[in-house]
Amino acid sequence: MENLLIIHQGALGDFVATFPAIIRLKRHFHRIDVLCQSKLGKLACLLNIAEKHFPLESAAFASLYTDAVNPAVQNILTVYHAIVLFSYSEQLELTIRKISGRKVRRIRPRAEVSQPVHITEHILSNLVKYKLLEESDSDISHTNKRDRLYDPGKIWLHPGSGSRRKNWGISNFMEIERILRSEDMKPEFILGPGEHFLKEILEKNHSRVHIISDLTEIVSFFKKAGGFIGNDSGLSHLAAFMGVPTVAIFGPSDPTRWQPVGQSVKIVRPSDLDCSPCFETNKDNCDKMECFDRTTPEKVLRR
Numbered sequence: 001m002e003n004l005l006i007i008h009q010g011a012l013g014d015f016v017a018t019f020p021a022i023i024r025l026k027r028h029f030h031r032i033d034v035l036c037q038s039k040l041g042k043l044a045c046l047l048n049i050a051e052k053h054f055p056l057e058s059a060a061f062a063s064l065y066t067d068a069v070n071p072a073v074q075n076i077l078t079v080y081h082a083i084v085l086f087s088y089s090e091q092l093e094l095t096i097r098k099i100s101g102r103k104v105r106r107i108r109p110r111a112e113v114s115q116p117v118h119i120t121e122h123i124l125s126n127l128v129k130y131k132l133l134e135e136s137d138s139d140i141s142h143t144n145k146r147d148r149l150y151d152p153g154k155i156w157l158h159p160g161s162g163s164r165r166k167n168w169g170i171s172n173f174m175e176i177e178r179i180l181r182s183e184d185m186k187p188e189f190i191l192g193p194g195e196h197f198l199k200e201i202l203e204k205n206h207s208r209v210h211i212i213s214d215l216t217e218i219v220s221f222f223k224k225a226g227g228f229i230g231n232d233s234g235l236s237h238l239a240a241f242m243g244v245p246t247v248a249i250f251g252p253s254d255p256t257r258w259q260p261v262g263q264s265v266k267i268v269r270p271s272d273l274d275c276s277p278c279f280e281t282n283k284d285n286c287d288k289m290e291c292f293d294r295t296t297p298e299k300v301l302r303r
Helices: 012-016 019-025 038-046 059-065 071-077 090-100 119-129 170-182 196-204 215-223 234-241 297-302
Strands: 003-008 031-036 053-055 082-086 104-107 154-158 186-191 209-211 227-231 246-249 265-268
Touching (some): 012 038, 012 234, 019 119, 038 053, 059 071, 071 090, 082 090, 090 104, 154 234, 170 186, 170 297, 234 246
Parallel strands (some): 003 031, 003 082, 031 053, 082 104, 154 186, 154 227, 227 246
16 A cells, blocks of 8 residues: 655644544554644644654755755655645645656645635545545544543533634633533633733633644543533534544534534534624625624533
8 A cells, every 4th residue: 555645834723634534544543643833733743644744844944935945855755656736836735746756636725715615525525536535435524432431521612713703702612611610510611822911801710721733732631521612713622532522612603514523523603694704705794793792601511
């Protein structure tokens, strides 16, 4: 069997959306490695998605975007029999093809906004088109065995995301925390390095807050978790993939395209809105956001 290299330029959510596809690809390739952000590569290896990772942000690999590619990069790329590139850049595809001497299958990281296609379905269908997967591999469902010693009372709350436009109100998350504590649950908050603006608010509320800089720490949290509640974010995708019962709150973004994939996932978004999801088509949110305003803590907890 052959070796495969996957090159991905995206952030956590987009990267995790490729995991079900990579798991299927492992049936057809002897070895799969990834070239991506270092923190994402470490995550992929920890979860046994990939065997080895290369840091896309390093000076050597950054040379792929110049006229003088580092010779060491060329030596690495020629090891692989096949390369899958997740990118919008045709020029990058041509560069990699030229220096590696390999056929490069380039896939747009997501479907066109006008197409109501889930990101993982988009990825799988393209891999089938390139004959790297069979039609029977194109089901986007995914199951993952949970740690049998998980704590059903431990609920992680993540009030952030990659864009503040996708964040349900922080006061709503604090109300969920209050209700869960009243029911003898153990909710705690997770914040990423770019979400310090929420830390002071939560600590004034005497909430327990964890600032995460290393995704491997998140994996240890999720292995023991009883549940996860968050926005449309990369952490929601990761929690769902790991089999944590996940409730994802959607506002201006489209769950048809971005719903996390897992064995126990629930989405919260009003179904009878007059408007369509606008995050990818409009620059700003509406002045009055019914998609969030009509979602209450009680509705989220019921889900």
